[in-house]
Amino acid sequence: MRVPLPPLPGVQAFEAAARLGSFAAAAEELHLSAATVSQRIRSLETHLGVPLFERHARSVELTELGRAYLPAVRESLDDLAAATGGLFAPARREQLTVRTQVSYATTWLAPHLHLFQAEHPDIDLRVVSAVWSEALTLGEVDLDIHQGRGAWPNAHAELLHHDSAVVVHGPGHLDRWGPVTEVADLFARPRIQVLGFDDVWQRMSHDGGPVGPGGRAGPAITVDTTVTALELAAGGDASAVVPERFARTAVRAGRVSLALPQAFPMRQAHYLLRPLEAPRSSPRARVFLEWLTHLDEHQPALG
Template sequence: MRAPLPPLPCVQAFEAAARLENFAAAADELHLSPATISQRIRTLETHLGVRLFERLARSVELTELGRAYLPAVRESLADLAVATSGLFGAVRREQLTVRTQVSYATTWLAPQVHEFQQTHPEIDLRLVCAVWSEALTPGEVDIDIHQGRGPWPDVNSELLHHDNAVVIHGPAHTARYGPITSVTDLAARPRVQVLGFDDVWQRILPDDAALPERAITVDTSVAALEIAAADDACAAIPERFARTAVRAGRVSLALDQTWPMRQAHYLFRPLDAPHHTAPARAFLRWLSDLEQRSTPLGKAAE
């Protein structure tokens, strides 16, 4: 019976860390975070039942068993690389994992991401939303985008986007309730509320506003957008999430205004992963350029 083989990603992490004598350098070479390298080496050590590295204050050193294992690992990886290249051609593609909320991925990234793929065909992009994020191993995410107010413990957070809100509606709304000329017209009309944005409607409407005819609460902006498009309710969502649908004619702005939100989009990084990988830096440069090129909807409310 064949002995169980160790996981290949763990073996690759071990070889790079042993050759470079540094987890951070191995992480940069493999386009991973140092936390991922450390986790994969721990997995390999658990699989083998031995310690391969001595963790020192500022460096790592191979144990005696680690030094004995390294030549066989290098030879096996080299043989695999030669066989793969000879049969299938050189493998040059890299994978980038971006974790973000469903609405950000669906309404903001999805309509634009073909640009990034055309510019960087060597990078395979993987977008992961909350429904799948728990399946990822620690350190497997290259870029982590969150919306909220902060601060957050145990992570480095960097402002990525400021957010403003707009009010949108579908064709059925004005057909039933008539045109909207001011925020006062919105007060009693049916509305969609997004969980986490509880202050948005309060910022839009006057303090003495009437109660809405009916209201529905959802947990994502994309759900609010779809309800507004298909029903006669108005929805208040982040402006960037509405751009594609408004410009495609699926929904309309209730008023040509935007309102500041307390929430914003932030870039998260673990405290032990101070540097982004090269593919991650390429994606963030593209995202910054996309932000500068994009024209927002509406005008800021006075």
């Protein structure tokens, strides 16, 4: 069973008087009379059954139990103030919620978001993906960015980025298999395909694959995100087809390399989705979209 809590007005008066060294100073800080502060502390002492202060003619001094009690009181009041301010204080900054796929957030937004924050320090960003996105109501999402072919029910779809695909591999691929001289080489070796992008491999096969020793294709592994494909390619001996935009940071960091110099067209692109009943973006969303467009124009493609 929980021990009955002490009266909060008395706890607050006790902490202020202990910190400031007098009932009068505590009264001034709390906008109370000194008599009221004294009364509240008396009430707390009655509740606890022990004196917390030794009262002298011109000063007060904490008792031994008062000194022992003070740290816990301060910590509790600090925690309460922090929780109250965090949850209920009036918002002084704008918050922008962007919902998108994990790969877009990780490989495209994450390396550049510090630039947006530097330009717009008054906007707090919240980027959500599959883990939390379904828990958000429509009104909680400012921008909804999806990759697909442009047709979503009950939504306006505005083209945001055209996408192309590239083939990448890590150092382990070169160590085991050597350089790629033609498309057919890729099908003779281990490869990684991302769900939804596997049609790129199929179209590449018409240009020289699948072939391999004895006319057999090499093994393939299928994953559901570009992030996973890039990690597998960087740490293994397989090549991966990924959206060119998503590969830029990893290629320029030297974690993976382009297996072929050319890019391949993709049937998917990135779209900005808006509900039919709310076709206009908020002002903060338009600021982010302008920044995103500027970023796209000033980040050169691989090749």
